[in-house]
Amino acid sequence: MSSSSALASPLGDPPPGARALARGITATWWYTVTAVVFIEVFLVFAWALRVLATPVEPAAIVVVGIGGIVWLASTTVLLSAYRHRVENGPGFPWARIAVPLLVAVVYGVAAGLAANSWLFGVMPVAQSVVLLNWQRGVRVRVVGLATLVMIGVAFVDGARGALGGGIPDWIPTLYAIVIPAMSVSSLWWWDVLVTLDRARASEARLAATQERLRIATDVHDLQGHHLQVIALQLELAERLMPRDPDAALGELRAARASVDDARQGTRDLATRFRSVPLGDEVANARDLLSAAGIAVEAEIAPDAGEAPASALGPVIRETTTNVLRHGAGRHARLSFARAGEGWRYEVVNDVDPGALREHAGSGLDGMKRRIAEVGGTLEVRDEGGEFAVVVTVPSRDDADRGGPR
Known part of the structure; x- marks a missing residue:
């Protein structure tokens, strides 16, 4: 199962202010990362099989396969940056995302030429872009735009004859078109969980604050009453001392009894708060x-x-x-x-x-x-x-x- 905090190291622990959040939902985060990476691995594998099914140079297989592994590694850096992001922060942490984005562009160009597909050239860039820390409203528009662009280049590939007519040839195409939406849906579930965890933490802090306020009120009422009574008794004893020492002594004894009552009341109050059924x-x-x-x-x-x-x-x-x-x-x-x-x-x-x-x-x-x-x-x-x-x-x-x- 938190306030905004500074960015941590790309693959390290989150900053101290976010550690409680990270410990509570770390397992869910790894499920999210696994889901996104699995989608990407399946897509690269499907495109590699499609390239293998066509008469191409062996170098094309190396570009699609080995390059795909490098690109997958770069997306994990983007996912790490997404997890440790600053909510509503200004801009992007370019020092962390510049290299992964460059890897996506290089891999897209090389794999697109190797597979003779504009769609495969656009897909790595579109996938990496949607993994960035966009604002909520902006991210939906980015995903929609990326999907429309890939639909367009898929039609271009079809017009060029780069896509086969059979169902197996269209599976990588359809998968490449929907992968941005699938990845963002996984991140959306993660964001929902983060929001719920923060709400739970806020509720716990509010409950603790209310309890402290209640304790402070009880202590104030208890001690305030007794101290006021003791002050009046001592003042009365001071006035009676010159003309009626016996009455003054009685007031002093009453003040001492009030002190005992205050002490016992404080002890009972502390016992009530400390005790557990x-x-x-x-x-x-x-x-x-x-x-x-x-x-x-x-x-x-x-x-x-x-x-x-x-x-x-x-x-x-x-x-x-x-x-x-x-x-x-x-x-x-x-x-x-x-x-x-x-x-x-x-x-x-x-x-x-x-x-x-x-x-x-x-x-x-x-x-x-x-x-x-x-x-x-x-x-x-x-x-x-x-x-x-x-x-x-x-x-x-x-x-x-x-x-x-």
Whole structure:
């Protein structure tokens, strides 16, 4: 799956501002390049067979074949320039496209003379020209003009007797006429994908901006209210201090309580933004393991969001890391459901024999301490070629109170 950016090297990576776009849709770009090059290869091959079917000098075959390969290579440079183009930029990057265009002209003249065809002489130039970074409206007119010109020279070839009367002789002719439109249609699909990817990126940036604005608004409302109250309480204490020290002391205590309220409110606000529902945590762990090529079975309770995320969230992330780091990488099983008055999370995976000892490291010790603090238990099993971690914690209310010790 971006703003306009400067041109990159002809065959290298795009500039830094476009790298995110390039990584997201690189595969589609290579499909586009493959489609265009395949069309050109087929056309050169068809014309080479047509030349072979006529009594010509051997040099003509070399010109059509070897010259066609050179011309195909030059079009890949034009395609690279098209990909790394500057949208609505002034003019063309002549330093990059001058040589490919010159190759197209030379090949067109040489191949046209070798094949005794004006159409084959015009086709490489027309194809290279339509691959340039034309404006959208201009590109359609260029393609239409190139198609009309090739239709005209095809009729000229027919009037000269350069075209055979059979269907096989007309296949290269028809293919040469439609190749600009076929190539531009492939580039048009690429442009559509680029537009969609940029729209997605813009939407993501807008969502992030809106979220930051919402957080800033909540912080402003919370801190603004408490700071205003504290300022009034301190001002009142200052006025009462000369004539009523006891009342002033009460206001100071009230101000201190307001500070505690502001601090707790800020902590609660940060916790609300940082926390992720436990069901999403387990789903993320499943997706991560699946992306690593592990066959995952997952059972997630529908009400998993009610579990204590502060206690189980780090455990789920740590156990997922352990599966990726120490597991054999074939299968894993995740289970998260209610267990009596609390919750039970279990992760089972096949093990890498060379990494068995590492499972009992500081990661599990840290998880045990964290779970013990909320009154839960952590059990580790290593048997039958599988490694299992089973965690049980009390319900959210019990976990918030610290649970039974």
